[in-house]
Amino acid sequence: MADTILFWGSGSVPCWRPMLVLEEKGVKYDSRLISFGNKEHKGPDVMKYNPRGQVPTFVDGDIVVNESLAICNYLEYKYSDQGNKLLPTDVKERALVLQRQYEALNLNKKGIEDIIYKHMRNSPDLQDEEKMKASIQALSDELALWEGYLQTSGGYIAGKGFTMADVMFFPYVAFFVRMGLQLNKYPNIKNYYDNLVTRPSVKATWPPHWAESAGKEWLKDA
Amino acid sequence: MADTILFWGSGSVPCWRPMLVLEEKGVKYDSRLISFGNKEHKGPDVMKYNPRGQVPTFVDGDIVVNESLAICNYLEYKYSDQGNKLLPTDVKERALVLQRQYEALNLNKKGIEDIIYKHMRNSPDLQDEEKMKASIQALSDELALWEGYLQTSGGYIAGKGFTMADVMFFPYVAFFVRMGLQLNKYPNIKNYYDNLVTRPSVKATWPPHWAESAGKEWLKDA
CATH class of the missing domain: 3.40.30.10 (Glutaredoxin)
Structure with missing residues (x-):
């Protein structure tokens, strides 16, 4: 190996x-x-x-x-025939997985670039209360979309099974929770998160330093 | 249809x-x-x-x-069996296409977000000569990487044939030329561009308004 x-x-x-x-x-x-x-x-x-x-x-x-x-x-x-299949063979199911997989990158912009990085780098934008409030609102609006998707998707973010869309989506959710996101405002995302944290692949790859130190509260109002 | x-x-x-x-x-x-x-x-x-x-x-x-x-x-x-195959079946060839396909997104950040959008939106950063000079240099450095890839890749950006990596890379090159990039500094990219502009799929999809108006000179120093 x-x-x-x-x-x-x-x-x-x-x-x-x-x-x-x-x-x-x-x-x-x-x-x-x-x-x-x-x-x-x-x-x-x-x-x-x-x-x-x-x-x-x-x-x-x-x-x-x-x-x-x-x-x-x-x-x-x-490894298409080994382990869990992460891209469905059915064209329509695959279309949804692909869509959600790339759509998840909106969370990168709205959560990480526009908020988390600004805190990490002590950006001058942090002094601009209106701007930061608008960024938090934009993240809330984005998360509300995903909350809606989970309402009907069948348990995972793009269907009834774990797919490449979850590979993209879940790490954002977990990172946002670490950064202070309160999932009680998003009950479907909370159920999703609570389910996924017990998944063997997730447990095996959980960021080791998260167990050793506290997170932040940067997203607590999102 | x-x-x-x-x-x-x-x-x-x-x-x-x-x-x-x-x-x-x-x-x-x-x-x-x-x-x-x-x-x-x-x-x-x-x-x-x-x-x-x-x-x-x-x-x-x-x-x-x-x-x-x-x-x-x-x-x-x-449409895997229709028209041109854009993802090779060979694992190693496919790996390179996937790598270049996603790596091309660096051009989005360095060319479009850090320079072109700032001109389009008349960003205050335009007054910061040092900052803009550093951004132009970063784009030049990025383009130099791609110039190097084309030295050995076989004519297209990830091999001897047109692939999904070209689908990602070519529109950036064409857009950058429209925005003033001088390809004489990048002879391999120039050959690539001159070859691709005659490709039927490229001719059929060329942005119609580009024929009607002049471009910009925002990237002329990159």
Whole structure:
């Protein structure tokens, strides 16, 4: 297994995606946890395979794939008959999974870029109360859409089973909870979250440092 | 054909992607050009299918898919044996196509968000000469990476044939040229561009308003 290697950082949403797929597919790999604090993603071990100096960085023999969505799709294709199938074969079911999978990137913009990063980087925008209030409202509106999807989707975000759409959606929810999101305002998302945290692939990939330190309250009003 | 509908805006990079795939696959569709100037993407025809009020919006019978990458992947899957194959079956070749396909999104950040949008929206950042110079340099560095990929890739961005990676990469190049990028600094990208502009799928989907008005010079120093 030594030639299948994933470099990842704890708590990184993009890193969590391929880790979930590797678990769902039952693929053994050499797990290399890097420290963002020590800037190991810019160190020689990662840079050797990924000149952008980012994680996830994934090596599979003589194949290198570094974009998280590319890794996920690569693994689903290579291991299409192994473990859990994450892209349905039915055209209509697959259409919904694809739609939700990419639509989830709206959560990146509205939750992480527009709010969480601003706190992490102590952005001057934090002093602009109106602007931050509008950002929180935009995130609430976005989450309300997903709350609605879960009302009718059948338990998972794009149907009755765990798919690539959950691989994209769940890490955002978990990260937002860590950042203070109160799920009691979103009962369908709460049920979804409570169900997913017990899933073996999720438990096996839970960010290790989350157990050691408290989160933030940056999203408590969303 | 009336039940396969694409709503799109002229010059939109995300809209161009599924249009290229539809042409490459030889899929006939009802083409609905909307006007951004008249805010038709927020009008009832689009909103009926896409509450986010964005294009592309794609309807295929009772299936609706609105995220550009989701539409592309949906079409490649549904029409896998029709027209040109955009995702190779070979695992290693496919890995490279997937990697470049998602890696191309760096051009969105470095070219469109950090430079072009700032001009379009007359951002205060335009007064910060150092900041804009750094952004131009970051785009040049990014383009240099792609110039390098084309040195060895075999003519297209991820191999010897046109793939989903070109569907992602080419519209950025064409848009950047429209926005003033001088390709003489990037001879491999220039050869690539000169080759692709004659491709039938590209000619058939060229943004119509580009023929009617001049572009900008915002990227002339990149």
